[in-house]
Amino acid sequence: MPFTKTGVLRFVPPIVIVLFLIAAPSIFDRVFISLLSQILIYGLLAMSLDLIFGYTGMWSFCHASIFGVAGYTVGILVKYYSVKSFWVLAPAGLSMAVLTSLIFGFVALRARTVYFLLITFALGQLIYGMTIKFNQVTGGSDGLPDIPYPDLGLGFSLTSAQMYYFILIIFVISAFILYRIIRSPFGHSLQGIRESENRMRALGYKVWLHRYLAFVISGFFAGVAGILYAHFSGLMTPDSTGFAASGLVMIMIIVGGSGTLWGALIGSLVIFVLEFYVSGISTDRWPIVLGACFVAAVMFARRGLFPVLEKLWNKTTQSW
Amino acid sequence: MVILEVDQVAQNYGGLSVLLEISFRLKAGERVALIGPNGAGKTTLFNVLSGFVPPSAGKVHFLGKEITHLQPEARASLGLARSFQISSLFPQLSVLTNVLLAIQGIQPTRYRMFRPITAYRDNFAKARELLELVDLWKKRDSLIATLGHGEQRQMEIILSLASKPKLLLLDEPSAGLTAGESDRLIDMIQGLVADTTVLLTAHDTDLVFTLAERVMVLYYGEIIAQGTPEEIQNDPKVREIYLGSEEQGKYA
Secondary structure, eight states: OTTSHHHHHTTHHHHHHHHHHHHHHHHSOHHHHHHHHHHHHHHHHHHHHHIIIIIIOOOOSOHHHHHHHHHHHHHHHHHHHOOOBHHHHHHHHHHHHHHHHHHHHHHHTTSOHHHHHHHHHHHHHHHHHHHHHOHHHHOGGGOBOOOOSOBOSSSSOOOHHHHHHHHHHHHHHHHHHHHHHHHSHHHHHHHHHHHOHHHHHHHTOOHHHHHHHHHHHHHHHHHHHHHHHHHHHSOBOGGGTSHHHHHHHHHHHHHHOTTSSHHHHHHHHHHHHHHHHHHHHOSTTHHHHHHHHHHHHHHHOTTOHHHHHHHHHHHHHHTO | OEEEEEEEEEEEETTEEEEEEEEEEEETTOEEEEEOOTTSSHHHHHHHHHTSSOOSEEEEEETTEEOTTOOHHHHHHHTEEEOOSSOOOOTTSBHHHHHHHHHGGGSGGGGOOSSOGGGOHHHHHHHHHHHHHTTOGGGTTSBGGGSOHHHHHHHHHHHHHTTOOSEEEEESTTTTOOHHHHHHHHHHHHHHOTTSEEEEEOSOHHHHHHHOSEEEEEETTEEEEEEOHHHHHHOHHHHHHTSOOHHHHHHO
16 A cells, blocks of 8 residues: 555655654764764664574574674784775675574574573674684784775775765665565565464474574674674674674564564663663663663553654644 | 275374274265364364374375375365364464465465465456355455454365365365354355365264265274265264164154
8 A cells, every 4th residue: 555645655754764864963972983884784684684584483592793793804814814895894794604503503593482592692602702812813802903994896985974875775675675575475485484383383484493594584684784883893802702792693583673673773762762861871871771771661651662663653744 | 986995094193092093995086074072083084184183094185196194285286175173273363364375275376476366366366256256356455354253164175175176175174163154154165166176074964965976984983884975864873873763862
């Protein structure tokens, strides 16, 4: 129903948001643009996790590690092999992210629910441990510094505003693909698996293969986010790959609304904006606020913020 | 033509024998009811036939192929479908999506990732046809969780036969329905399974006698009688163990 009133109105919020994101660098200062970039990168990471977390019902706890593998691959290639071209770094980072997902998925998919979570947790800590212990390669807990903005082979290096647009473009393309996937026959099959695995098997679905594919696709986009993060922040540290980071991404989904895709972006927005302002007051207090924010979301918006906003929007537009 | 051949299938859970070397055959186009008191082993037999539980002994052949140890999804792609006694739908998905998922279950379409699920015209048309039959087309965008129990039972049947199976196993299709709802469900099943081989279990005698050409009686893991519905109704052994003895029957 694209031409009915509600059909058209449905497209208003995303268009307004995209216009806002395009106009942002000419309105706001660099600090805010840097915050927006971070929101987009983690938003993409959270959206990619939502594909398996919210849509398939697989509680993966190693998502930041796959993100980290891609980022570290970029960092290592830059530092030790002096690779500069983005067109070499990105495929390398993505390949490593996909390879890691292929292996992790194969190991972890023997289990489901909480056991799946525990296995992915252990696998994630394996990556975290490697980033600390292989310090000749990874720089240990100091991390890998000095990763430049991507060299796109255009003959000039990106300014910070251009970097923001670069992130925005990749984000929009990735989000569009994820959006198409969740609406496709495959995406709906994933939701079917979440709802009733036995029925799916009785209908003829190879549930394991569906789960595995979803895990790897999700890992691919985590890799995309990891590469953007490495270039954007210029620094890969073990903290960005550990369980705390994986947990933070999960909290973003729960706060924003799991199984809604856009909720993951909203979660990223809420958490980073809160962190930005609370850290301005006191860095130590941030975890308390994060915890309170999580509890509030679970108590007052059990299905997350996105369904609440959606309802509000529908109510407002109905009265027009 | 024999579609399903069950050869001395037995099932033990620990020391408990639920099925004792059961053997029977289903011919193409036959509609057979499996009746028996609670705990007779009906659902266990269904789980063995649909692949959810491997049998302890015996063999199952489907369309001439041995399927004793095949997974449920592999059996489904051969054309064996089942319904569940306790509705096993996708509660948080729409009515239309539920049917589309069932239709694409054994098609390569299930792996397509870019176009919306509703963009596959053939499947969409099939889904519409099925939903119009049960008068649920107008509710296609409602979540399954919002449907009543009767409508959910209808969806349960629709999902099980959406892929046009060669053999359909219906496990208590009318479970939990009122008499009126049950009558409508019987009509619906009759219309839908005209040329499908069906094996069904039921407590509802109306359902058994309207739908089945042949009835098998399962009692503590054994088939103790089989025949036409009339023969079974008049079988003294069946009357005694299943319908209650003559004396009890008078006061029941």
